[in-house]
């Protein structure tokens with residue numbers, strides 16, 4: 001049986017062309033800062049984000065953690081959406097390693113506005129943490145941050161002497177969906193992480209972007225966390241290839257997500273969050289069935305989905321073609337969940 005892996009956009013394998021670029025990469029010891037391909041990737045990431053400098057890190061989690069460590073700081077607080085990745089999926093490293101207390105704020109789709117932050121800033125007393133940072137995630141659950149919300153948050157942060165970190169794991173999806181350049185989004189954050197290993201199809205790696213002073217500190221914190229790696233050019237070559245060839249094609253993933261969401265909606269058995277399908281992520285529920293039950297039944301038809309609490313998640317990705325999309329739609333249209 002053919003398998004359609006829609007659990008995430010992290011499951012993709014490097015293409016032949018990407019593997020060739022990795023094979024041919026010029027390399028050196030990046031802990032000595034002598035890897036030319038990594039340097040090239042870092043310069044490109046700085047250019048794309050409009051920040052002074054960028055640093056290659058092993059993962060999105062590491063990029064976020066380094067920023068929380070430096071701009072959050074021990075015994076301080078970070079304000080973030082309660083469904084943010086740093087709260088839900090980074091095993092508490094924000095507190096356990098960076099020593100920062102995350103304050104989760106409930107907001108529709110996890111999109112914060114300045115008014116959500118009102119009254120939440122603590123300026124510190126002997127028994128209270130000081131608020132130092134706001135963290136936003138773009139996209140969050142596949143949903144793009146409205147610029148107006150980001151602008152309000154940055155103004156608020158500046159007024160209250162807070163830094164802003166943007167977890168832009170999928171920021172290129174936002175760029176392609178909204179026609180807003182990464183650089184424009186990044187204007188409203190002091191630091192930005194973006195992932196090469198999600199929709200862009202790389203096997204490993206994320207970029208952490210910020211000003212020169214921050215990136216110099218980040219280099220030390222990366223080493224502290226065991227993240228100094230040697231001949232990273234092999235990985236950086238994949239990143240350079242992806243930034244050249246895999247950004248604009250994200251629109252295909254978005255179109256395919258819309259097509260699949262529509263087929264699901266029209267099947268009659270699923271409640272789909274149609275408005276939420278802005279990029280490559282689809283969420284749905286099935287009345288009378290748990291997410292786990294639906295996922296197990298879909299797997300029997302070859303469709304792999306992710307369990308996100310009460311909802312089922314599907315994510316289109318580089319390994320799902322137009323032909324696959326048609327086949328997925330036809331499976332979903334003839335599928336009906338059964339009670340065991």
Ligand SMILES: Cc1ncc(COP(=O)(O)O)c(C=O)c1O
Pocket residue numbers: 010058059060061062085137139167169170195197206
């Ligand atoms: C929004 C978001 N941020 C950060 C990460 C962490 O990335 P990594 O898995 O590379 O640590 C993920 C991973 O899925 C993510 O979805």
